[in-house]
Amino acid sequence: MTRDVLRPTDSSRADRVTYVELFFDLVFVFALTQLSAYLYDNQTLLGAVEGAIMVCALWWAWVSTTWVTNWLDPVKLPVRAAVVALAFVSFVMSVAIAEAFGERAWTFAIAYIVLQVGRTAFIVWATARHDRRISRDFACVLAWTLVAAALWLTGALLPIQWQLPLWAAALTVELLGTILGYPVPRFGRVLIEAWDVSGPHIAERTSLFVLIALGEGLLVTGFAFVGTESSPASILAMATAFVAAAATWWIYFDHGERIGAEAMESSQQPGRLARTAYTWVHLAIIGGIVLLSVGDKESLGHPDARGMAATLIILGGPALFLVGSVLFRRTMERRWARAQLTGIVVLALVAGTTMAAWPLDALTLSVIAAVVLLGVAGGETAGRARRGRRSGG
DSSP states (O other), X not given: OOSOOBOOSSSGGGXXXXXXXXXXXXHHHHHHHXXXXXXXXXXXXXXHHHHHHHHHHHHHHHHHHHHHHHHBOTTSHHHHHHHHHHHHHHHHHHHTGGGTTTTTHHHHHHHHHHHXXXXXXXXXXXXXXXXXXXXXXXXXHHHHHHHHHHHHHHXXXXXXXXXXXXXXXXXXXXXXXXXXXXXXXXXXXXXXXXXXXXXXXXXXXXXXXXXXXXXXXXXXXXXXXXXXXXXXXXXXXXXXXXXXXXXXXXXXXXXXXXXXXXXXXXXXXXXXHHIIIIIIIHHHHHHHHHHHHHHHHXXXXXXXXXXXXXXXXXXXXXXXXXXXHHHHHHHHHSSOOHHHHHHHHHHHHHHHHHHHTOOOOHHHHHHHHHHHHHXXXXXXXXXXXXXXXXXXX
């Protein structure tokens, strides 16, 4: 490629999220909806493990694309065309989620491989003449991605009992690469911590994905309510789902996006900070929001349900989100968020009491979870006001 398609560093486009990136993100509304439906229909230990594989795969596909568009300029025609093509491949992958551990294993695996390998090969090619260091770094990433691709394909080829461990191994290879720096003989390792990434761009892209996940939850709950006969229990469940979503939004957006961008702008190693806070920690945040939507659907469809599965689904989503939020604030602000920690403890106590001595129904657990999230949002805002920090949008 003779044309330089890197993002300009001396203009406002260096940090701006483009419309084609938002178009790419829209595909993941459908992907998350499919994932929520799969988790709701497979409330077993095996279903939970398979769901975790799907969450990690979807997140990894999305966040890896975000890193690439942090380097490349989507305004340039070749990059824009590549992002649109990646959106189509992501759509195909999303269609296969419901049967990813069944008849459409090949569809999911091939789409995922094309997405991961194609995107990485594109940036290697696009930067070969214009930034040889970046091209070399992503060549190392490509080598690890190809190893993982072999495991994805093998898992889809072999009988079902081999699929789960091989796909888990494939994800492990990709995730481990970020920790080790994708070492390749003769090439050395990638110094991700030395990457001069755009903090505002990554922070805004990720916050928009959080909004997509929250919107997906409301979408799932809304469709479930429309398909259910109206009753006091269903109305309460719907209202509780909205309150929980609003509180989750408040906890994350009160000033979370801004502190992330500010921390990376002032950091001497923005690449390392972005990798920790936005690649790793946000996996827990997104996973928690997805699980929260599954819990909302459970309380709406089966308000009287009791047992370990219902308890873990309904309380596990808010707890996982708060764990991710605590780790994010710790990474960016070097402090422990007391409100979130208190919320985690309360949810754990309620879960323990419910499973050990006093079983509560799904609707009651949803109300408790929403109240806890509201309390955390209020405590977080009060703490911010005491510290003199302004709120976000």
